[in-house]
Amino acid sequence: MLSFILRRTLALIPTVFGISVLVFFMIHLVPGDPAEMMLGERASEQALKEVREQLGLDKPLYVQYGRFLARLAKGDLGRALRTNEKITTEIADRFPATVELSIAAMIFAVTLGMLAGILSATRQYSVFDYSSMIFSLVGVSMPIFWLGLILMIIFSVHLGWLPLSGRLSYHIHIESITGLYILDSLLTLNWPALKDAVWHIIMPAFTLSTIPMAIIARITRSSMLEVLRQDYIRTAKAKGLAPRVVHYKHALKNALIPVITVIGLQFGILLGGAILTETIFAWPGIGLWLLNAVYARDFNAVQGGTMLIATTFVTINMLVDILYAWINPRIKVS
C-alpha cells in the first residue's frame, strides 16, 4: 500500500508538468498581445516594447516557458500585473477561504446526500424515496444565485439569524495559523470567533453544497440499490444479521466505491472556487479573485491561479484513488 501511495504521488509530477504546458501555452497562444491588453490600444510603441521586455515577452516562447517552469519549480508564480503583489501571497490570502468553504459545503453534501441516498435505497419506492429524489432533482437544477438570494432574504433579512455576507464580522479577530478561520479559532480556543465564523459559513456552504449533495444522493441511492441485489447481501441476511448491519456494514462499504469517486470529483470542482457563491456572499475566495484577474487581463495571475487549481484537482484525485484502493481490496495495489 505504501509503495502504491508513493507511485501515485510520483505520477503527479508528469501530470503537473503537463498542466503547466497546457496552462502556459493556452494563455500565450491566445491571439492578442498581453502588453497591449494591459496598456490599451493607444499605448505608444515604445511603452509596449518596454512592457514586453519587462515581462520577457520579447523572448521566444520556449524561453518564456523555460523561465516559467524554472520559477514554478521554486514555487514562484511571479507577480500579479495589476497589484504587483506576489501571486503566491495573493493566493495564500484567498485560497484558505475557498478551502474552508469547500470543506464545509462537502460536509453538508456528504452527510445529507449519503443519508438521503441510503434511506432512499433501503426504502425504495417509499414516500421518503420519492420526495428525496424529487428534492435532489430540484437540487441539481436550481440556480445557485437564486437559492443564495432566497436564503439570504429568509435567514438574514427576515429572521436575522445569520449574517448576510463575508467570512467574519469586522470586530472579530482571529490569529491566523492555517488560514481556515474555524480551525484557527478552535486551535486558539477563541470561542466568540468560532461562533462568528461558523455563523458566516452556514449559508454559503449550504448553497454551495446543493449540487454535490444532490449528485451524491443519487449516486448513493443507485449504488446501494445495485449492491442490495447482490448475492452476498442474501448471504449476510442468511447469517441472521439485522437489517441495520446488512445495510450499513455489508452493503454500504461496497456501495461507497463509486460514491467516493463522485465525492472526490465534486470536492475538486469546489476547490476551483465557486464564483457564483463567492460573489453572492462576498466570500473572499479564489474563484472571485480569478474572475477579477480574468477581467483585468492579468495573465500572470490567471496562469498562477489556474496552475494552483489544476494541481489541487489532480492531488485530490490522487487522494481519492488511494482511498479507493484502501476500501476496495480488488484493486491491485502491488
Next chain:
Amino acid sequence: MTKLLEVQNLKTYFFTDRGVATAVDDVSFSLDAGKTLCIVGESGCGKSVTALSIMRLIPEPPGRIVGGRIFFEGTDLLTLSENRMRSIRGNKISMIFQEPMTSLNPVFRVGDQIAEVLELHENMKGPEAMDRAVELLRMVGIPSPESRIKDYPHQMSGGMRQRVMIAMALACNPKLIIADEPTTALDVTIQAQILELMDELSRTTGTAILLITHDLGVVAETAQHVVVMYAGRVVEEAPVKQLFHDPLHPYTRGLMRSIPSMSDDQRRRLEAIPGVVPSLLALPVGCKFNDRCRHAFDRCRAEEPPLTAPKDGHSVRCWLFH
C-alpha cells in the same frame, strides 16, 4: 419422534406485473435429524424458492409465502417474529448458495466473514472467533488456514470460496444446512470433493442437509430421501434406492434417462425430455407435465392428479397410478 423439518403445504407466490407466478405450490416434505434430503428438478421448478421460504428470505415484494407451515424442531417458523427468525438463521439453520463466486462479500476478509456469525450467535469475542474460524477452515480442507483467513474472496478459487461458505454454514453447529446447488458452478472434480466434504461433515457433526440439485447423479451419492419437483409441485417422493430402482413418474423416468451411466451394457442414447419447462404464468390445465409427457391421456389434460402413495413411502402425482 418429531421430525427436524416438516414442510406442510407450502405455497410461495410471486406477484409480478405479468401475473402471479406460483413458484411453490402446495409442497410438503419432511426431514429427520442428521439425514440428507434431496430436492431435484429442472431449472425454474421452485427449488431455490422452497429453500428461501424455509429461511424466510423470499424477497417481498414481489414474493410472499401465502400458505402452509414450516415446522422446525416442532415450531412453525412462519409464525415466528422476524427477531426470533434472525436468531435461527445462520445459527440453527444455515444456507450455502449456488454461486460461490458472488456469495461472499468482496470487501471483507474471509476470516472476518466467518467470525461475524460466531460473534453474532455464539457470543464469541474477536480473537476467539478468529481462532474458531481458522479451525473451521481447517475442517473444510483449506490448506494453511492461518494465512488464508486474511484473504479477500477474490484471492480464492471458486472451490475454495465454496469451502469458506461451508465453514461459515457450519460455524454455529447448525441442526440443518440448506445447500442450494452448492456444486453447480464448480468444475466436476471440485464438485465431487465438495459433495464428499459435505457428506463427511454431515456424518461427523450430525447435521441434517437439505440438498438442492438438478443433478440426479448427485442424489444417488448423497441422499437418503428424494423429492422430485416440477413447476412448483412435488411430483414424486421416495427413499433414494426406491426411486432409482423403480421411478414412477414419467418426469422422473425422463430425468433418469438423461443421466449418463457407467454401468450401461449397451450404449444407449441419452435422452432429453422433449419440450421445455412451462412458464409459471401460463401453466397447462390438468397435470403440469402433460404437454411433455408421452403417456398423457385425456384426464391428464383436464384434471391435476393428487399426490398418492401407490407403495409404502413412495408417493407420486400421476394419473397412471390410480
